[in-house]
Amino acid sequence: MIPDIPQLDDAALAAVLRGRIDGKTKPLGALGRLEALAAQIGSILGTETPRLEQPQLVVFAADHGLAAQGVSAYPSDVTWQMVENFLAGGAAVSVLARQHGLNLTVVDAGVRHEFAERAGLLVRKIGPGTSDALLGAAMTQGQCTEAILAGREVVRSLPGNALLLGEMGIGNTSAAALLLARLAGHPIELCTGRGTGLDDAGMQRKLGVLRRVLARHPEAGTPLQALAAFGGFEIAMMCGATLQAALERRVVVVDGFIASSAVLVAARLQPAVLSRCIFAHCSDEAGHALMLRTLGATPLLNLGLRLGEGSGAALAWPLLESACRILREMASFESAGVSRESKPSMEAPDAP
Amino acid sequence: MIPDIPQLDDAALAAVLRGRIDGKTKPLGALGRLEALAAQIGSILGTETPRLEQPQLVVFAADHGLAAQGVSAYPSDVTWQMVENFLAGGAAVSVLARQHGLNLTVVDAGVRHEFAERAGLLVRKIGPGTSDALLGAAMTQGQCTEAILAGREVVRSLPGNALLLGEMGIGNTSAAALLLARLAGHPIELCTGRGTGLDDAGMQRKLGVLRRVLARHPEAGTPLQALAAFGGFEIAMMCGATLQAALERRVVVVDGFIASSAVLVAARLQPAVLSRCIFAHCSDEAGHALMLRTLGATPLLNLGLRLGEGSGAALAWPLLESACRILREMASFESAGVSRESKPSMEAPDAP
Numbered sequence: 093m094i095p096d097i098p099q100l101d102d103a104a105l106a107a108v109l110r111g112r113i114d115g116k117t118k119p120l121g122a123l124g125r126l127e128a129l130a131a132q133i134g135s136i137l138g139t140e141t142p143r144l145e146q147p148q149l150v151v152f153a154a155d156h157g158l159a160a161q162g163v164s165a166y167p168s169d170v171t172w173q174m175v176e177n178f179l180a181g182g183a184a185v186s187v188l189a190r191q192h193g194l195n196l197t198v199v200d201a202g203v204r205h206e207f208a209e210r211a212g213l214l215v216r217k218i219g220p221g222t223s224d225a226l227l228g229a230a231m232t233q234g235q236c237t238e239a240i241l242a243g244r245e246v247v248r249s250l251p252g253n254a255l256l257l258g259e260m261g262i263g264n265t266s267a268a269a270l271l272l273a274r275l276a277g278h279p280i281e282l283c284t285g286r287g288t289g290l291d292d293a294g295m296q297r298k299l300g301v302l303r304r305v306l307a308r309h310p311e312a313g314t315p316l317q318a319l320a321a322f323g324g325f326e327i328a329m330m331c332g333a334t335l336q337a338a339l340e341r342r343v344v345v346v347d348g349f350i351a352s353s354a355v356l357v358a359a360r361l362q363p364a365v366l367s368r369c370i371f372a373h374c375s376d377e378a379g380h381a382l383m384l385r386t387l388g389a390t391p392l393l394n395l396g397l398r399l400g401e402g403s404g405a406a407l408a409w410p411l412l413e414s415a416c417r418i419l420r421e422m423a424s425f426e427s428a429g430v431s432r433e434s435k436p437s438m439e440a441p442d443a444p
Numbered sequence: 445m446i447p448d449i450p451q452l453d454d455a456a457l458a459a460v461l462r463g464r465i466d467g468k469t470k471p472l473g474a475l476g477r478l479e480a481l482a483a484q485i486g487s488i489l490g491t492e493t494p495r496l497e498q499p500q501l502v503v504f505a506a507d508h509g510l511a512a513q514g515v516s517a518y519p520s521d522v523t524w525q526m527v528e529n530f531l532a533g534g535a536a537v538s539v540l541a542r543q544h545g546l547n548l549t550v551v552d553a554g555v556r557h558e559f560a561e562r563a564g565l566l567v568r569k570i571g572p573g574t575s576d577a578l579l580g581a582a583m584t585q586g587q588c589t590e591a592i593l594a595g596r597e598v599v600r601s602l603p604g605n606a607l608l609l610g611e612m613g614i615g616n617t618s619a620a621a622l623l624l625a626r627l628a629g630h631p632i633e634l635c636t637g638r639g640t641g642l643d644d645a646g647m648q649r650k651l652g653v654l655r656r657v658l659a660r661h662p663e664a665g666t667p668l669q670a671l672a673a674f675g676g677f678e679i680a681m682m683c684g685a686t687l688q689a690a691l692e693r694r695v696v697v698v699d700g701f702i703a704s705s706a707v708l709v710a711a712r713l714q715p716a717v718l719s720r721c722i723f724a725h726c727s728d729e730a731g732h733a734l735m736l737r738t739l740g741a742t743p744l745l746n747l748g749l750r751l752g753e754g755s756g757a758a759l760a761w762p763l764l765e766s767a768c769r770i771l772r773e774m775a776s777f778e779s780a781g782v783s784r785e786s787k788p789s790m791e792a793p794d795a796p
Contacts, residue, residue, distance in 0.1 A: 116536070117526065117529055117534060117535055117536075118535075118536055118751050119517070119518075119640040119641045119750070119751070120641060121641075121750075122640070122641075122749065122750050122751040123536065123749060123751055123755070124728055124747045124748025124749045124750065125747040125748050125749075126747060126749070126759075165471070165785050166471075166783065166784075166785055167783055169783055170782060170783050173780070173781060173782040173783060174469065174782060176780070176781070177469055177775055177780045177782060180775070180780065181773075182469060182773075182774060182775025182779065182780050183469055183470075183774070183775065183780075184468070184469075184470055184475065184770060184774055187766075187769050187770060187773045187774050188766055188769075190769075190773075191762070191765060191766060191769055192762070288471040288474070288785075289471045289472060289473075289474075289785065376476055392747070393745070394746060395476045395477040395478060395744070395763075396476025396477050397474065397475060397476045397477075397478070398471070398473075398474050398476065399470050399471070399474040399475055403475070407478075407762075407763065407766060410543070410544070410759075410762040411747075411759065413543060414539075414540055414543060414759060417539050417540075417542075417543055418536060418539060421533075421534075421539045421542075422534060422535070422536055422539050423529055423532070423534025423535065427534065428525070428528070428529045428532065428534050428535075429525060429528070430522060430525040430526060430529055431518065431519055431521055431522050431525060432518075433517050433518055433640075433641065
């Protein structure tokens with residue numbers, strides 16, 4: 093169920109990429125973060141002239157039993173309503189996917205609603221939402237396995253060499269916070285944010301619920317146990333999708349707090365997945381900055397987003413395209429006939 | 445020469461924009477910085493459904509007499525060589541402009557080189573580079589006026605409703621640092637960075653030169669006096685271009701440290717230009733963060749860039765497009781049939 097993900101350790105290619113970037117007509121390092129991004133994409137795709145092809149933005153959607161405890165500002169029905177909105181083309185992620193030519197697929201990983209079949213929707217329902225994690229495990233270990241395998245299969249069925257991870261699920265910031273707290277050992281109050289916009293009282297209520305959920309599952313210590321106890325079907329499926337994409341050496345673009353929690357689980361299972369992951373942004377959801385630090389990740393954008401859906405991944409996408417084009421299309425000092433740096437400047441004269 | 449730029453003060457439109465953004469299918473404020481960006485572009489273009497049309501990336505290039513004092517790691521010849529590179533399509537900004545469908549124009553504002561005529565190049569040479577500001581004013585007040593008017597004319601001659609400001613000129617981080625120091629009263633060492641990549645000794649040399657230049661021109665206190673004493677032809681022309689674009693209510697996308705210095709001068713002449721300016725990024729050049737704070741600007745990106753050319757403006761461009769599309773294309777709660785927030789969560793019960 094969990095594939096072995098090898099490290100990317102082609103030192104020769106890394107050196108070629110570094111040399112190629114440094115030879116471009118610009119001062120050394122002057123393209124900042126874009127240079128590291130170009131080197132990473134080249135390493136993932138195994139080429140000094142990377143080209144991103146048929147990028148797939150996949151939004152995994154599911155409901156959460158824990159939502160019954162009032163941990164969200166929105167009712168659970170919003171999950172299926174937003175799935176309809178994604179498919180109708182009216183959600184933020186629909187608009188952004190159109191803008192950037194990203195193929196958008198919505199996966200029903202476990203929404204409490206029966207959708208009519210249509211293009212762009214994959215029904216891979218593990219169940220009608222998870223169980224309430226305050227009363228028992230959110231899912232059985234069997235469901236967890238099933239969801240991971242479904243996530244792998246979804247990626248396998250899609251073309252291209254880049255996967256953008258998105259999600260929808262009322263209540264899923266709670267699941268992500270629980271996973272971060274348990275798997276990284278951080279205090280739950282540092283992992284928990286306002287989600288879709290809880291007020292102070294709602295936030296206290298959410299924190300109280302999450303503390304009780306953690307106390308309810310003291311035994312859930314391994315990544316897969318924690319995923320079953322606290323996770324959501326969409327999170328487990330994103331975990332599987334990340335593993336499969338990493339195995340196939342696709343570029344994985346990670347959206348916000350929830351998508352990062354799936355990558356956290358995947359990375360605890362197979363650390364080398366992280367070398368394939370590009371973290372699109374640091375969201376405004378409290379806990380995401382801590383999550384990124386825990387993962388050793390440097391996000392590309394910092395725009396105060398807190399929407400999910402893959403919207404941040406879509407917004408960061410053109411930067412990945414730019415990084416590839418710089419590698420492929422920019423002239424070198426030699427090809428353009430541009431002079432290199434002058435001799436190092438004079439040393440400060442010694443006092444006589 | 446300096447047009448009156450009125451404030452954007454259509455409160456009714458601002459309210460309509462705010463309502464439109466808040467009615468979109470997302471939690472309030474969940475698109476973060478993108479929401480303020482959408483509101484600003486709507487205000488500039490005077491519509492609740494803004495559309496960016498025929499965006500113009502204009503790279504103003506010129507040489508600097510002060511380069512003779514060894515303030516740059518690169519020789520002055522790199523200015524004209526890079527102009528050739530822009531026009532041949534091999535520079536970073538050429539690649540990024542192609543990626544995003546930005547019309548690229550290079551303006552010879554005063555390069556010490558005679559270019560062959562060709563498409564995409566406008567020769568508006570004020571002189572073969574500025575004079576050495578350590579020996580006298582970089583330009584006469586007459587040349588300064590001529591450059592500002594030329595910048596206005598360049599914008600007037602170009603179609604579209606958005607201007608992206610780029611520049612090239614070996615030595616121009618020195619001019620920008622001097623303008624920031626003099627016009628904002630900051631100590632020169634806080635305004636000065638390594639430019640294209642000076643080492644420590646080069647940096648000390650540059651700082652020493654800039655201190656002497658400031659001392660050489662104690663009288664240059666007004667924006668136009670400072671621009672003539674310290675500026676470059678490309679900076680003066682960008683100042684004029686900014687004023688003209690603001691007058692025509694075009695969206696102005698400001699690149700890095702040098703472009704920001706031109707906007708600083710323009711804003712000291714006509715403060716309302718700032719309402720038309722979108723600051724693309726905070727560069728890695730020491731002094732740019734201070735420049736942005738001085739202007740009260742919040743940049744969109746923070747990618748450690750320090751290349752200039754308009755490369756940061758081009759990289760930020762898709763975010764402006766996204767902001768407009770969100771306003772135009774995203775569904776509202778009503779149109780999509782998505783439920784709004786639940787009732788405010790229960791108050792915490794009082795202790796009996």
